[in-house]
Amino acid sequence: MVTIKNNVNATEHVFFYRTFQKLMHNRYYKALLFLLSILVHPFSYFFYKKTKNSNHYQQNFEQRCLTYKEQGLYDKWLKAFMAQEQAKASFFHDNVQNSQLQETATALADAKLTRLVEQDLAKEGLEHLNYWQFFNQQLKNTKFIAVTFLPALFFYVALLVLANPFLQFIVERLLQSLIVIIGVATLVFTILYISPFDPARNILGVEATPEQITNFNRLHGLDQSYLTQLWHTLTSLFTFDLGTSFAGKEDITQSIANKFPVTLEIAILSLLMAVAIAIPVGIISAVRPNSYVDYLFMFLALIGLSIPSFWQGLLFILTFALKLQWFPATYNPSNWLSLIMPIVVLGTSITASVARMTRSSMLEVIHEDYIITAKAKGLNEFTIISRHAIRNAMIPIITVIGLLFGGMLGGSAVTEKVFNISGIGSYIVDKQFIPDIPAILGGVVYVAITISIVNLVIDILYAFFDPRIRSKMRKS
């Protein structure tokens, strides 16, 4: 239980020591690091036990106690505590036995003695160590590191990565996303698993014999237990091999891979359109609040938020395709003109949200002190807005855009149906009537994964670009 604090010397290596000391406060990290260095622990624990048995510390402790008692300090404290306890008892009119008072006073005096002695010993470099502290001390030792480097390679790599606050943040965020993705897959699988429908009956028809149904269930693994099916689903999701769909026997991963780019293309173009329109609109509204322009823009934005996308799509088809014949009514991959209406329809609500968000974010920034400073410096309005206001107002807007992008991917199902686009959304909708479990599962989970990745990237980019987050990370 004892070690003598080494005097700091030049060869000592404190990098791993410091990192480990910092991470030890978090029990999740502690558990993780323990697992990574599991091969080292039996040996280091053995050494720990060995040093514990040397009673160097105990001897010192007793000796020091004796010194205090010899100096008569202990008796002095005892008397003082006794007087204090008596005063207390008389003040509260308590009838306490003298022996009892004596006991309390002794306990108090002992506690004080122990405290003082421990303090003195710590000053001399003698202290109690538990196993973790002992292990941490060892990390200063270059020899120890050299010996344990290979068996605990991952442990040191983890320490190296986690030493940097940015890398630590990224790793944490990645891990979080991974857990969320697994959670999403489990949740969607569970929902589809507890469904009262029988896909075999739906596909084979009412006249199917029990043998046929058993055969179907065995073929698709539907007769296995929940956990087996779940494990099978998770592995197949991450290895991109979802097998064939119940109806039509098509390769699900292949179909999703064919349909996903279409949805993504339209979604990204809509997002670009939204950003290109909404941010200038929001800025103009914020710069001239409560003007006619502001009212008009915000009214239009609210209409954009309130319009159901399928109805907007139908109106567009009616006006621009059937009446005016500017654009084709349905989507055709070889004709870029047919992309315009779906992009506008899908992007309307996100444009509206971003414009409203930009306005309120800008309004907040415009009233900050640094904008007044910029005005006082004599900068013109354009410079103030473009150099000082926009950059700061963009921060919350980017988060919102990330979140809205997710909603847009989900909402694309409706737009795709209206314009007859064979994207992932309409794929899921088509498959849900059966219900074709692996196809729905794959579609929903891959969309959720895409959204998680987008949000992950945005969060990580923040950490690099926002100086406030950077400095907060350094401090912690």
Added chain:
Amino acid sequence: MLKKFIHVKLLLKITQEYVNSHFTFAFSLLFSLLFLAYSYNYTTHSWRPIVLLFFAIYALTTLYIGWLNLRIKRDLTKFSEIQAGTRRFGYPLLLTLLSGNIFATSFAFVILSNKKTAEYTFAVYAFITQIFIFGIGAFNLFKPYVTNLFLLAMGIFLILACFYAVMIVLCAKYVTTTYAPKWMFIPSIILLLATVTGNLFATLLGYSLLQKARQVNPSAIEKWQTIWHKILRNTMAVFGLFFIIFMFSLSVTSNWTFEYDFAIENNYSALLQAPSLEYPLGTDNFGRDLFSRIVFGAQISLIVGFFSTIIPALVGGTLGALSGYYGKTTDNLIMRSLDILYAIPGILLAIAIIAAFGANTVNLIIALSVGAIPTYARTMRASVMQLANFEFVESARALGASDTAIIFKHIVPNSLAPMIVKATLTIGGAVISTSSLSFLGLGIEPHIPEWGNILKVGSTYLETHSYVAIFPGLCIMLLVLSFNFFGDGLRDALDPKSN
């Protein structure tokens, strides 16, 4: 000189009548232009006389309001207040109620009274709502037959409308911001009873008057008045609230005045009829009256919207409150699990749930509710975390209150404002989701008149009978727009920090 100029400018800005006249002018102008654009039939190159008549009425109203606007401005510049003579010019504007120009009518009421209590506004809108309900119901007169309750219901509507009109005068005369005479007790009870017609303006008016007439708790009256004063100052929020209550009242009373058979029974002698007096919005491919279908569709939309907002608000609110109050492991556990729900887009989660359990109204409500839980939990958690450190919580704890009592009696009531705002803003989203899913064939059963279902039928007749798709969509948009406007107003009034 400059000082006076600035003074006048400020005065114009804060005078509600002046701002309102601008607004009413803009909207009347917009509607007259819309009527003008629609009055000419481009394919047959002919004029539509009825639409042209509407254009003329609206254009006249617009001009009148423009003139009134200038007069108000002159009054304010000269006398710093609106003269009684100018106010009297509001009376002719009341006639615009007959043309359905709700903006002009409400402006007329604004300009007629110089002291604006919340009660006056409630009474005005209760009256307008009742007249509209009556007018909509009156279209049934052109049908081959009406419901048994039709005459009775219409009679009650008319009596109520007259009663509200009397209340407008009484409120303008006797009610001040802090006081109402004792005898107001009797009409307030009648008003509260009128809630059964779904006219919530009457309820609000009744409650307000009851509070003032009894004079028990002045601070509660003051609080109630301040909140409503803030909301009612926002013109768009008031119109939003009006449309919501109008739709609510319509769906409550539609069973009394509208024959459900016209909405669901097939009539093969009247397939895809164009709008006429018997079928104000035409008929669909089974000869069902579109007008009745849309009126009954409001019920479903409001019910689904309401439940798929209240359920996640309760569940998410409770989870968020527990998470914010206990913190640490509880917080981590709850919020990380909700992150999983949050990662799946609401519509996709709803599709997955419906795929698993089948498409019907109850499943739809559940499906939409589950996806909305995390947002409510986050909102609640944020405000609970803020409140948990306040002194009144500390004192409750010192008095020995249990954790449950602290959370649900002390913290939650104080953190309801952001939840209410959030709920109002998301009802609109729920209405859109409902009709979107019905449109995809995943929502309400196809035979039930629901706006998404009607639109689905309309989408197949887009080229030949576009009105089948246009009117239900318009209703969805107006309802959602109203919730958004009202939600925005509510947020500005209750929770100004969050904007």
